[in-house]
Amino acid sequence: MRTTLGLSWRLLRGGGRNGLLGAGLTLAAVAVSTALLLFAVAVNLAFQGRSDREAWRTPVRAAEGTATAVQAVHQDFVRDRVIVVVDVARLSEGAPAPAGMRAFPKPGEVWMSPGLAELVKRLPPGQLGDRYGKPAGILGDDALVYPGELVAVAGHDRDDPAMKATGRVIPNGSSVPPTPVRDFAGQESMNGMVYRSLAIIASVLMVVPLLVFGGAAARLTVARRDQRLAALRLVGATPAQVIAMTVAEAMLTALGGALAGLAAYAALSPLLSGIEIGGGPWFASDLWPGVLPTLGVIAAVPLLVGVSAVVGLRRVVVSPLGVAKRETPPGMRALRLVGFVAALAVVPMLSRDTSAGIIAVVIGAAFLAINLIGPWVVGIIGRVAARTARGPARLLAARRLVDDPRAAWRTVSGVALTGFVAGFIGLASPDATLFETGTADRLRLSVDAGKAQATVREAKARLREAGLDARVTLDEPGDGPGGPADRDRERLIQISVNGGVDRVDTARTALAGLVPGHVPSTLADDDRVSSYMLGDIRTGTVVVLTVSFLIAIVSAGITAASSVLDRRQTYALLRLAGTPLAILDRARRSETLIPLLVMGGGSLATGVFCALPFASGGLGSTTGVVTLAVTVALGLAGVLGASAISRPLLRSVTANPAPRPD
Amino acid sequence: MAEIVLSGHGLTKSFGSAVALAGVDLAVAPGEALAIMGPSGSGKSTLLHCLAGIMKPDQGEVRLLGQRIDTMGERQRSELRRTRFGFVFQFGQLLPELPAEENVALPLMLGGASRGKAVEAARRWFGPLGLAGMESRRPGELSGGQAQRVAIARALVTKPAVVFADEPTGALDQATGHDTMRLLVEATKHNHASLIVVTHDPNVARWCDRTVEVRDGRLLVPAAAGAPLPGREPNGGPYGGPARPYAANAGPAEPYGGDRPVAGPGRGADTQDFPVVRP
Numbered sequence: 014m015r016t017t018l019g020l021s022w023r024l025l026r027g028g029g030r031n032g033l034l035g036a037g038l039t040l041a042a043v044a045v046s047t048a049l050l051l052f053a054v055a056v057n058l059a060f061q062g063r064s065d066r067e068a069w070r071t072p073v074r075a076a077e078g079t080a081t082a083v084q085a086v087h088q089d090f091v092r093d094r095v096i097v098v099v100d101v102a103r104l105s106e107g108a109p110a111p112a113g114m115r116a117f118p119k120p121g122e123v124w125m126s127p128g129l130a131e132l133v134k135r136l137p138p139g140q141l142g143d144r145y146g147k148p149a150g151i152l153g154d155d156a157l158v159y160p161g162e163l164v165a166v167a168g169h170d171r172d173d174p175a176m177k178a179t180g181r182v183i184p185n186g187s188s189v190p191p192t193p194v195r196d197f198a199g200q201e202s203m204n205g206m207v208y209r210s211l212a213i214i215a216s217v218l219m220v221v222p223l224l225v226f227g228g229a230a231a232r233l234t235v236a237r238r239d240q241r242l243a244a245l246r247l248v249g250a251t252p253a254q255v256i257a258m259t260v261a262e263a264m265l266t267a268l269g270g271a272l273a274g275l276a277a278y279a280a281l282s283p284l285l286s287g288i289e290i291g292g293g294p295w296f297a298s299d300l301w302p303g304v305l306p307t308l309g310v311i312a313a314v315p316l317l318v319g320v321s322a323v324v325g326l327r328r329v330v331v332s333p334l335g336v337a338k339r340e341t342p343p344g345m346r347a348l349r350l351v352g353f354v355a356a357l358a359v360v361p362m363l364s365r366d367t368s369a370g371i372i373a374v375v376i377g378a379a380f381l382a383i384n385l386i387g388p389w390v391v392g393i394i395g396r397v398a399a400r401t402a403r404g405p406a407r408l409l410a411a412r413r414l415v416d417d418p419r420a421a422w423r424t425v426s427g428v429a430l431t432g433f434v435a436g437f438i439g440l441a442s443p444d445a446t447l448f449e450t451g452t453a454d455r456l457r458l459s460v461d462a463g464k465a466q467a468t469v470r471e472a473k474a475r476l477r478e479a480g481l482d483a484r485v486t487l488d489e490p491g492d493g494p495g496g497p498a499d500r501d502r503e504r505l506i507q508i509s510v511n512g513g514v515d516r517v518d519t520a521r522t523a524l525a526g527l528v529p530g531h532v533p534s535t536l537a538d539d540d541r542v543s544s545y546m547l548g549d550i551r552t553g554t555v556v557v558l559t560v561s562f563l564i565a566i567v568s569a570g571i572t573a574a575s576s577v578l579d580r581r582q583t584y585a586l587l588r589l590a591g592t593p594l595a596i597l598d599r600a601r602r603s604e605t606l607i608p609l610l611v612m613g614g615g616s617l618a619t620g621v622f623c624a625l626p627f628a629s630g631g632l633g634s635t636t637g638v639v640t641l642a643v644t645v646a647l648g649l650a651g652v653l654g655a656s657a658i659s660r661p662l663l664r665s666v667t668a669n670p671a672p673r674p675d
Numbered sequence: 676m677a678e679i680v681l682s683g684h685g686l687t688k689s690f691g692s693a694v695a696l697a698g699v700d701l702a703v704a705p706g707e708a709l710a711i712m713g714p715s716g717s718g719k720s721t722l723l724h725c726l727a728g729i730m731k732p733d734q735g736e737v738r739l740l741g742q743r744i745d746t747m748g749e750r751q752r753s754e755l756r757r758t759r760f761g762f763v764f765q766f767g768q769l770l771p772e773l774p775a776e777e778n779v780a781l782p783l784m785l786g787g788a789s790r791g792k793a794v795e796a797a798r799r800w801f802g803p804l805g806l807a808g809m810e811s812r813r814p815g816e817l818s819g820g821q822a823q824r825v826a827i828a829r830a831l832v833t834k835p836a837v838v839f840a841d842e843p844t845g846a847l848d849q850a851t852g853h854d855t856m857r858l859l860v861e862a863t864k865h866n867h868a869s870l871i872v873v874t875h876d877p878n879v880a881r882w883c884d885r886t887v888e889v890r891d892g893r894l895l896v897p898a899a900a901g902a903p904l905p906g907r908e909p910n911g912g913p914y915g916g917p918a919r920p921y922a923a924n925a926g927p928a929e930p931y932g933g934d935r936p937v938a939g940p941g942r943g944a945d946t947q948d949f950p951v952v953r954p
Contacts, residue, residue, distance in 0.1 A: 402790065403789065403790050404784065404790075405781055405784040405785050408773075408777065408784065408790065409770065409773070409781075412770070412772040412773050412774075412777070413772050415772065416771065416772030416813075417772070582767045583767055583768065583769075583770055583771070586762070586764050586767060586768040587768070587770070588753075589727075589729055589756070589762060589764075590756060590757065590760075590761075590762040590768070590782070590830075591753050591754065591755070591756030591757025591758070591760070591782075591785075592753075592757065592781075592785060593750075593753060593754075593757075593785070596785060
């Protein structure tokens with residue numbers, strides 16, 4: 014074993030410039046894969062972390078007689094931001110302190126998150142600070158979803174009206190009426206669960222092309238070693254030795270790549286933590302996947318590369334002559350088509366109510382099915398193109414597609430799979446028009462029907478005292494927000510404030526506590542969390558598409574370069590015989606572009622199909638169309654760019670004046 | 676002095692401090708088959724590369740039909756190599772994914788011929804070269820000798836003035852190498868092309884009309900076109916003697932004996948046997 018390792022190491026180092034270049038390409042590919050894989054893992058853990066830190070704000074009703082405190086949650090607003098206000102009152106001495114606090118807040122005390130404390134200092138008290146009691150402390154990070162989040166924990170007496178209020182329950186879980194609790198462990202909010210589900214789907218969309226890419230990278234190492242290993246085999250190395258050497262070599266390279274990827278991820282994570290989701294960025298620790306998952310990824314990547322190498326080597330090991338003779342690889346059967354159709358057949362059975370896990374599995378399967386059918390389709394395209402080709406460049410490209418559809422697919426698979434992502438997200442993204450932007454100067458406050466007139470009078474008085482030019486009206490019964498059931502119980506007070514956002518915030522402050530458990534809000538405020546979600550889906554789309562494109566373009570570049578390296582002798586000899594470099598280059602470009610157009614279009618359509626059960630915005634949604642158009646444009650530009658990058662390589666290998674076989 | 680197709684005069688070439696050519700004069704007559712021999716590192720491949728316009732000599736000049744080619748730009752030389760020269764290398768020159776006939780047709784297509792015409796023209800080479808039935812096989816499905824014959828067809832399909840062959844039999848066994856050389860020489864002469872073969876193998880050189888030897892970047896005996904070196908008289912090949920059946924393109928005489936694989940049934944020894952599509 015030591016001899017084998019030693020020999021592998023010497024072969025790796027002694028591979029010459031081209032050998033090193035090949036190893037370098039693999040290393041780069043593995044590094045990119047590892048960094049992105051760490052990101053995909055971290056994303057899930059990061060959302061889990063947010064969910065965990067947010068859980069204390071979703072109270073769990075205590076069993077009869079076990080309650081130690083009462084907890085209520087509502088949202089308040091300042092400017093265009095949400096403040097999460099948690100009202101608590103102690104029922105017994107045994108009540109534990111809520112998350113991020115050293116002690117249970119006394120009645121009249123308020124604990125603020127660092128972000129809110131700073132904002133209170135910055136804004137005039139009449140606009141924000143006066144809404145709350147005496148600041149008593151700063152909330153720790155473990156109580157916050159993201160750095161800079163605005164959170165206030167207000168202590169109350171157990172008989173305070175705020176702790177008795179019958180508030181509306183907002184379905185996304187951001188508002189909870191007073192609830193007796195035993196402790197502040199809480200549970201995951203609806204919002205948290207939705208985000209985690211989306212994160213899982215995003216990970217699947219990122220990891221599948223990563224795996225395909227990783228496999229391609231591993232096979233790249235093997236392809237470059239084929240000849241030499243066949244030679245080793247011919248001089249009598251046992252299959253076990255050949256396998257051990259290849260695996261050792263591939264894994265050594267992959268380990269280097271994995272460590273480089275870890276370094277790259279560490280370097281990039283400050284940048285990544287600035288991505289705003291759910292209203293804010295991330296704690297640095299959110300994007301650190303933790304020691305065990307990191308070690309897992311660093312160990313798994315070389316292992317996967319090793320396995321992929323063994324699979325790629327089977328041919329050589331089984332028959333020493335196989336590679337030397339350059340036999341035609343066995344054709345692929347239409348059975349692949351059956352697999353593809355079968356995977357897609359499940360999609361229409363999904364709906365918005367299907368659990369995220371199942372959706373992720375089905376989408377992952379459909380995604381992999383594209384990868385299954387890809388080489389087969391590329392082969393067919395090649396045969397059609399070969400029949401119809403007129404010029405030499407097109408003919409060369411078509412023959413190459415027929416000869417090795419798998420290799421051609423590897424070059425374009427990344428971009429084609431991105432087409433799936435774009436098609437899926439393009440259709441599944443909700444349309445912006447679903448949400449209210451409303452008039453920003455009209456506050457609404459719901460109130461018990463019986464207290465409506467008194468509340469209006471009080472509101473007018475408070476607003477006058479605050480020096481505001483405001484008009485207060487009471488909606489007719491039946492206009493209540495809760496529909497017919499609320500008609501008799503609730504009325505809606507409309508407050509129109511002139512003079513801009515700071516006046517609106519002054520009005521909010523003046524009206525704070527007017528109706529216990531309720532704050533005045535605009536229509537836009539009410540949709541704030543939902544529109545965060547819309548923005549987040551857009552951000553997520555951009556992130557996933559960026560990752561996909563990164564994979565796609567790096568993989569297109571690497572496979573293009575390795576294809577030049579693998580065929581350097583033939584290219585060099587053709588060039589010597591007077592073949593213009595431009596023809597070879599055009600052939601290489603067609604060889605990528607033809608399958609890219611067909612498969613990119615096909616997988617985009619598949620993505621759209623898979624998104625149909627979840628479509629909300631409709632096909633005409635602007636966001637979707639723009640996403641698709643940008644994706645297509647970037648895909649083409651990226652692949653052309655990647656192919657252009659390997660052009661100097663083509664020039665250099667063909668400029669070799671002594672084209673003797675090496 | 677005989678007519679000259681290709682000539683090199685005072686050629687020198689160095690790679691760093693290593694001198695590959697130290698002043699070489701060489702000329703090739705039309706239809707002549709010239710062998711350049713020499714041990715490894717003698718500069719024979721560099722000489723071929725300079726003559727073929729692949730490399731520019733440091734000094735000296737190369738002329739094709741009186742026109743200097745060493746001063747041309749890369750694009751022009753590339754065009755020249757594609758249209759006026761043919762190349763046969765040791766191996767690896769055929770595109771593995773192209774069927775044999777398309778490999779042969781490729782230079783014609785690069786010259787602008789339509790695919791149909793180019794393939795049709797290419798196919799006509801298969802019979803005379805003993806490759807009938809191999810048209811749609813791919814290089815991986817051909818034997819080494821067959822692949823070299825496809826390469827010969829590809830080198831000749833554009834009707835070049837000069838065919839350059841760099842160790843054309845280097846990867847073949849002796850018997851196959853023998854057959855390949857015979858076909859190369861016959862087919863080249865048949866097309867009135869000159870042939871320059873670089874080899875270290877005397878058995879290969881024997882097929883040529885004339886042999887020059889390179890040592891340390893110089894010709895051992897400077898030789899003029901058409902003047903065989905004393906003591907280097909070709910002695911084993913069918914065209915070694917002064918009565919060369921194809922040298923003068925001797926009319927309708929049947930060029931190939933029945934046992935010769937190049938025999939085109941009922942064909943004359945004119946260029947119709949190896950038809951050429953010119954764009």
